[in-house]
Amino acid sequence: MSEPAAKKEQYSVIGKSVPKVDAYDKATGRARYTGDLKVPNALVGKILRSPHAHARIISIDTSKAEQLPGVKAVITAKDVPSVMYGISPARYDENIFAVEKVLYVGDKVAAVAAVDEETAVKALNLIDVEYEVLPPVLDPFRAMDPDQPQLHEQYPRNISVEIHQNFGDVDKALADAYHVRTDTFSGTRAAHVPMEPHAALSKWEGGKLTITCSTQSPHYFQYHIARVFGLKMGDVRVLKSYVGGGFGGKLEPSGAEYVSAALAMKTGRPVKLVFDRWEVFVHHRGRHPQHITLTTGVTKEGKLLGCHARFIIDGGAYTSLGIASAYYAGAMLPLIYMFDHYRFDGFRVHTNLPSCGAQRGHGAPQPRFAFESQLDMIAKDLGMDSIDIRLVNARKPDTMTPNEFKVNSCAFTEAIQKARRISGWDEKKGKLASGKGIGIGCGGFISGNGYPIYRTRLPHAGAVIKVSEQGDIATLYTGAVDIGQGSDTVLAQMAAEAMGIDFEDIKLVTADTETTPHDFGAYASRQTLMSGWAVKEAGEEVRRQVLELAAEMLEANVEDMNVDRRVIYVKGSPEKSIPFERVANEFFITRGPLVGRGKYAPPKLGGSFKGAPVGTSPAYSFAAQISQVETDEETGQVMVTDVWDVHDCGQVINPTLLHAQVEGALFMGMGEAMYEAMVFDANGKPLNANLGDYRIPTALDVPQVVSDLVDSYEPAGPWGVKEVGEGATLPTMGSYANAIYDAIGIRIYDMPLTPEKVWRAIEQRKRQEREAAEKK
């Protein structure tokens, strides 16, 4: 389904690595993030958080704090609406401040607004909270036991969600299989770690709330904030300044907005509230630690017949986006390999630990690690090559998954073959020096979600393009949210391409509920495809109007007209031409504003079973990743030396930005595979909620990366695009685990693959080898 190469040559703006529109501002320090903003008369907001994982609030005395000079407001649950919020409408279970109980270390209890940070922190220390400490639930395996304390009354046995999906006849498939394996794998509570902490600046003026915040979705924030405060959506304006990374953690309101808004309403002054790094960690909403048991059956030839996946998912204190995460965990498993029989049983449980939510690859990376690991084990059992078994099972274009996801373009086989070639797999596999290994892991992901988070008939994306009166520039208004990934740049390229003008001619107004058309925002890897469609349609409407007028001006037929890089001409008679700006200027003079509008709503997707919408998408990306590692048997240290990633992500709008997404995602996957896990003491208190003890990869850790592509064109995407940003996190963990196995013959079932774990496994193997030798 790849588009002819000749056609690609015809594009003037897309397909080129133009620098990001915001790079100059970011390189010079001009870019102001929410915490950098200054407004007159503003106060500093700070949140008092629970020191206990599970406790009943007996009393809160704020009188001392209120009397501290410089303190302008102290608020608790009684001062704010009691409307519960959350992300999944069926499970709104959070309050702005804890009402009766705190459910994790870091739960919000009270807040102050003061003239400066120092005063605000002093005031927090003067708030007296009396707690009755309750035993915490910390073990997800025991959370469902009847003797365990209950976190939420409405969730008996601490079950946040229970999922059972069954497709085909798994029992029969497993019974018919030549070989069946059951293995259990575990992932960690990895965190997003955006470099910019969550922040919000709220203003309350004339009955209107304006919140500038670090967000991935002004629309969802507006929706939830209006709901909680009982305001019309039109009286809540949410916009962003620059956003310093999100990775899923800024898709839902963090509390910074609710609290700063409440403080602004109480004081009548603007309130800025910025999380410190500890707060970013305890607020969390990152990766769910999943415990995954897979029973998988194959034929003698390695063809997958069926799989039964069972999950226990630690959701932490609140629901957050966790319902979606839990469904994604199972829903994405049958995407990249073809098998007909699939069952998925999952429990997301509540514990008194930070709440888990959406993080890059939403729910899917840990199960993918499990499946990629097990597939390698199956290959070994059958005496097959790890790549051959993947080629036998790789999904084909124009197919349907057992859970009714329709796949259009799919160059997965080509991606695996290319990765095999460029990594030198056949020369290396089984032939590397002792301690060195090579492994493969694969992945695939949605290019936007088929259904929004709450039920609405709104289209998923809208765009408006307004050409200036002189016709020299065009402004793209889009609700799409650039959080660093580069959507502003990619959408500007698309707008220019659609109109036939230059990239430099595009100005942007984005991510503001008041000035830009609705868009659901930066999540589910959706914007290039979904926002892209809206932008394309808007640009084409401008183009059509301009060409119609140009045809009149040149006395030609409109069907014969074309525009490229600002020159409008008659096809076949290039001497009959007129500049874009002259026609656009004439348009304004004679007809009024030159505006194009576009929207995108996905077609109806997916089946009708419970949970069917999760994982539906107009298009899916695919990827194969091969990595090479070196291990030190003495220390257990693992070094990833090289990674080759080959992606099928449809047609590429900006190659530099695309490869940057792959590289960044890969490094995030590497962190989760090798180092990252939030850890807690026996009372549920976090032990490493800072960037010294929670280790993310540094510049010294990163392997040599080759990011490559296969030709692909997606019919459901504008100009054939698909996603890349999130899917690229999926193959990494499995690829590393398999490379480590190849290097030292040790299979590690639980992330992260720390030196200690590797060393202990090596020691155990040595001991077993010694004992075996002694027996002989």
Place this chain on the structure above:
Amino acid sequence: MVTEAKPKTKRQIVTLTINGDEHVSLVKVNTTLLDLLREEFDYTGTKKGCELGDCGACTVLLDGEPVNSCLILAVEADGRSVTTIEGLEKNGKLDVVQEAFVNHGAIQCGYCSPGMILSSRALLNRNPSPTEREVRDAIAGNLCRCTGYVKIVEAVLAASAESKA
């Protein structure tokens, strides 16, 4: 009624040169250089990421050396010279490192970029022809969550080559 009758935090006059201009300020002695730059002088290109010296987002050059400005008190900087990211661009022309970051796709969310660029600038000042390993060493204290450092390292090496050309 004031509940705490603690003495007010002591204040001290600090004189420092920021990006070539002399500034004088009366600061509380517990004010960090980071807060002084951001709150008093509005040099918000210096970012706040952790306030513990772990992330490097607040890196500035103090007498030419890269430091975490969150770990230095404003009073310690008295009489010294500070370069922030705002000071690298000269007469509307980007420093070669900034230029390379822009052109090599080394910037995504951009929050680490000022610190990363200043650490790289300091490296090239002391070692105009670093190896890749030396570049990685020089920016090891600047965390980035977006790029995997791939294009950042490329950009610094390109800036080094550009400076020699």
